[in-house]
Amino acid sequence: MTTTHYSAPKGFDNLFNTSVRWLADHGVNLAGAQTLTVTGRVSGRPQSVPVNPLRLDGHEYLVAPRGTTQWVRNVRVNDAAELRRGRRRRSVRLVEVAPADRAPMIRAYLSKWGWEVGRFLPEGMGTDPDDATLAAHLDDLPVFEIRS
Template sequence: MTATHYSEPKGFDNVFNTTVRWLADHGVNLAGAQTLTVTGRVSGLPQSVPVNPLQLNGREYLVAPRGTTQWVRNVRVNDSAELRRGRRRRAVRLVEVDTAERAPMIRAYLDKWGWEVGRFLPEGMGTEPDDATLAAHLDDLPVFEIRA
């Protein structure tokens, strides 16, 4: 997996992420947001970020609309993670989905949260990409299956 797309959180994004993470940590279900905690690949310390788990065909996924983010890089080194909303915590493994299999997850994710994440997507992709455009960006958007 060699995707290079990465939309770094800046300015208001940091405030928004902090607010959404705080709400999820306190049990507020804001559009399905949960807090993902992974182990930092360099520091070894817990790193937390708000995410939107996607339910699709009886499975659950995380899509990284910002691309190859820090949490993605951390999970590629150590697939153990925790998802949390309020007091509900669950230990999970995150298994990366092969690039060729990502289209349905990305499309469903954009259908549900495109309004929220559209500005993070690769340039020219948009929140309602046609099949060719989506196929051209599959490697830019990592997808992980959430497993118990």
């Protein structure tokens, strides 16, 4: 499951991510944000990034609106991760969802957080894509099921 879409953080994005991660680390629930910590696939060191877990039909998911990010690449090598908000920490496994099964998660994610992540999406997708446009971008947006 290799994708080519990747919207790297730049400029204000880095400051925003640092701020959101700090708030989540200190227990502030900013639109559901939590801190995801994964093991670096090359460095072996913990790497943290703010994420928005999505609850849908009794399951929980992480959608990568930026595409094949560093955390996605790391999880593909080692699926063990930690989610944290404030003092609440939980160890999880992240299992990648097949592209053909991603549409409901991506649509729900965009419905909830499109206002925040729209600028990271593949060109021409938008935050309310029709079925054909969404289908054309399923490979571009990795989705992982969060499992305990």
